[in-house]
Amino acid sequence: MQSGIFHSTYEKDMALRHTPAQKIRLALVIVVIFALPFWADNYYLTLANQILITIIGAIGLNILTGFTGQISLGQGGFMAVGAYTAGLIATRLGMPLWLSIPIASLVTAAVGGIFGIPSLRLKGLYLAIATLAAQEIIVWLVTHWDAVTGGVDALNVRNYLWFQGARMRFTEFQFYWIALALCVGTVFATVNLFRTRVGRAFVAIRDQDIAAEVMGIDLFRYKVLAFATSSFFVGMSGALIAHWRQIVTWERFTVDISILYLAMIIIGGLGSVSGAIYGAIFMTLLPAFLNSVGRSLGGVFPLMDNLIPFIQKAVFGLVIILFLVFEPEGIAKMWRNVKDYFRLWPFSY
Amino acid sequence: MDKFLQLTLSGLTNGAVYALAALGFVLIYKSSDVINFAQGEFLLVGAYVAYFMIGQLGLVWPLGVFLTLVVAVALGVVVERLVLRPLIGEPIISVIMVTIGLASLLKALVNGIWGTNPKVFPAFIPKHEIHIINAVVTTDKLWAIVLSVGFLLLFSLFFRYSSQGIAMRAVADDQQAALSMGISVKRIFALSWSIAAITAAVAGLIVANTLEVSSNISGIGLRVFPVVILGGLDSIPGALIGAAVIGLLEAYSGGYVGDGSLSQVIPFIVLVLILMVRPYGLFGQEIIERV
Numbered sequence: 001m002q003s004g005i006f007h008s009t010y011e012k013d014m015a016l017r018h019t020p021a022q023k024i025r026l027a028l029v030i031v032v033i034f035a036l037p038f039w040a041d042n043y044y045l046t047l048a049n050q051i052l053i054t055i056i057g058a059i060g061l062n063i064l065t066g067f068t069g070q071i072s073l074g075q076g077g078f079m080a081v082g083a084y085t086a087g088l089i090a091t092r093l094g095m096p097l098w099l100s101i102p103i104a105s106l107v108t109a110a111v112g113g114i115f116g117i118p119s120l121r122l123k124g125l126y127l128a129i130a131t132l133a134a135q136e137i138i139v140w141l142v143t144h145w146d147a148v149t150g151g152v153d154a155l156n157v158r159n160y161l162w163f164q165g166a167r168m169r170f171t172e173f174q175f176y177w178i179a180l181a182l183c184v185g186t187v188f189a190t191v192n193l194f195r196t197r198v199g200r201a202f203v204a205i206r207d208q209d210i211a212a213e214v215m216g217i218d219l220f221r222y223k224v225l226a227f228a229t230s231s232f233f234v235g236m237s238g239a240l241i242a243h244w245r246q247i248v249t250w251e252r253f254t255v256d257i258s259i260l261y262l263a264m265i266i267i268g269g270l271g272s273v274s275g276a277i278y279g280a281i282f283m284t285l286l287p288a289f290l291n292s293v294g295r296s297l298g299g300v301f302p303l304m305d306n307l308i309p310f311i312q313k314a315v316f317g318l319v320i321i322l323f324l325v326f327e328p329e330g331i332a333k334m335w336r337n338v339k340d341y342f343r344l345w346p347f348s349y
Numbered sequence: 350m351d352k353f354l355q356l357t358l359s360g361l362t363n364g365a366v367y368a369l370a371a372l373g374f375v376l377i378y379k380s381s382d383v384i385n386f387a388q389g390e391f392l393l394v395g396a397y398v399a400y401f402m403i404g405q406l407g408l409v410w411p412l413g414v415f416l417t418l419v420v421a422v423a424l425g426v427v428v429e430r431l432v433l434r435p436l437i438g439e440p441i442i443s444v445i446m447v448t449i450g451l452a453s454l455l456k457a458l459v460n461g462i463w464g465t466n467p468k469v470f471p472a473f474i475p476k477h478e479i480h481i482i483n484a485v486v487t488t489d490k491l492w493a494i495v496l497s498v499g500f501l502l503l504f505s506l507f508f509r510y511s512s513q514g515i516a517m518r519a520v521a522d523d524q525q526a527a528l529s530m531g532i533s534v535k536r537i538f539a540l541s542w543s544i545a546a547i548t549a550a551v552a553g554l555i556v557a558n559t560l561e562v563s564s565n566i567s568g569i570g571l572r573v574f575p576v577v578i579l580g581g582l583d584s585i586p587g588a589l590i591g592a593a594v595i596g597l598l599e600a601y602s603g604g605y606v607g608d609g610s611l612s613q614v615i616p617f618i619v620l621v622l623i624l625m626v627r628p629y630g631l632f633g634q635e636i637i638e639r640v
Contacts (some may be wrong), residue, residue, distance in 0.1 A: 065442065118621060122628050126629070129620070320453070
């Protein structure tokens, strides 16, 4: 049993993992991640890819909402910017995937920064509604700027990793590694971001923005920076969706998506990278799970098939309500409780 | 000129529906600092329950409307008791999210029970055409205007003169001070949610009566945000003026600019611009923050 974690060197103090238990857990996760694509079938690989892409988007939103405290309902719009930019420059300019994804991320970061400008004067509810406006304006532009985006028609994305003329199809297996690399990169970048001045400034703004300003943090600069950083990862997630689905349609980026991502980070845990990961996994697996349960029940209750979408929506709403009422700090907190229980057992006080 | 008049009329009538939905919004925000993202779904529930009472059960319309309002009040009280009360004192994002979850749940329940196909509502508010100069308007739409102005007057008087209304304002101002003056904050919350549910049900009824009963009704919930932000989240006259402005903007941009698709996005553009200049809306109360 431990009485606490004590550091005797600066290296140990700076380490991301301190205890043997943490290191063993990390090693287990790494083994699972690398072993998964070799035994999983196509269905599970698809789910895994979806989870990886979703994690990037959820971490992006958590940087803005969880760490900086700026509630954003514009997630879907920013993802649309990333997806359409990636899709368009891949298709029209023939750029390869390794170029189109970073460019799309940067473009989204710029757009996010622009929509972050009102955040200087707006707070809380008013900011949430302003980002909702960003969402509606972006989706409207996407559907009505026919010359560039093709309007409401779907955009077929041409894919290739390096410069090649023809269209290439990634298998789920190949795409897994691309998504995994970007996802791991995102996790590392974000975990370390909050060990720097910029990251700590974000957290200070969340906790008390006036006090942060008094302590010498340029609110405007850091708020816009938070929007841009967040949108960078959200755009990356959108760009990955474009390349993964190989088709971009505006229906994937409506306000429902913004809400879904907000639900993810709340259920996972606001203001923690692991929370975003748990939330993304939970919210991706929940509808898939309900779907398979519904299908297997379909044999018993013939009406079940028609009701599945409604049940998914109802459960989605119910899960949000139940989490907020009973465990507002989300899965991350539940997991901490479990760990604490075993760490302190049998003396829980 | 005829077109202008026609657009003005239709803008005002659309604005009236927004105003009704917005009133419930403002009412809840004024008394409990909660923004209700499920307002559109309250409209939806109101419309479908009315359809069930009048269309499916075949009740006479005064009884049907009365029962709908009873259901609305019950819904408001239950929601406040089970969902919002545990969240008193939680951060804004939790409150926003819980009403979003509620919205998803209510919409799924309505769609699961009645399906997603639009239903024809047994319209009981007559739809005679009335000619004003050269523009045509149907009476049911005029009723929307009458009702929203009526509710506005009612609420203004209620907040000014009735003891419950004054108690609600006290709770909005400072919950602790209100508690120490012997006001039951819980009762005030329940009251404001049930009144908001009533206005939403009336708005839902009107929409159902003028158009049809379909799940698109909940979309009005989203359209109402620009309205309340424009007027200021805690101002009742602001809600009415905001609704008129947004309704007119939608009508004019739909009628005069290009193919009319601009009307979907113009409220949101105006919203951003206004927020840049006046962060608390036109009539909203500015909050002075201290560390």
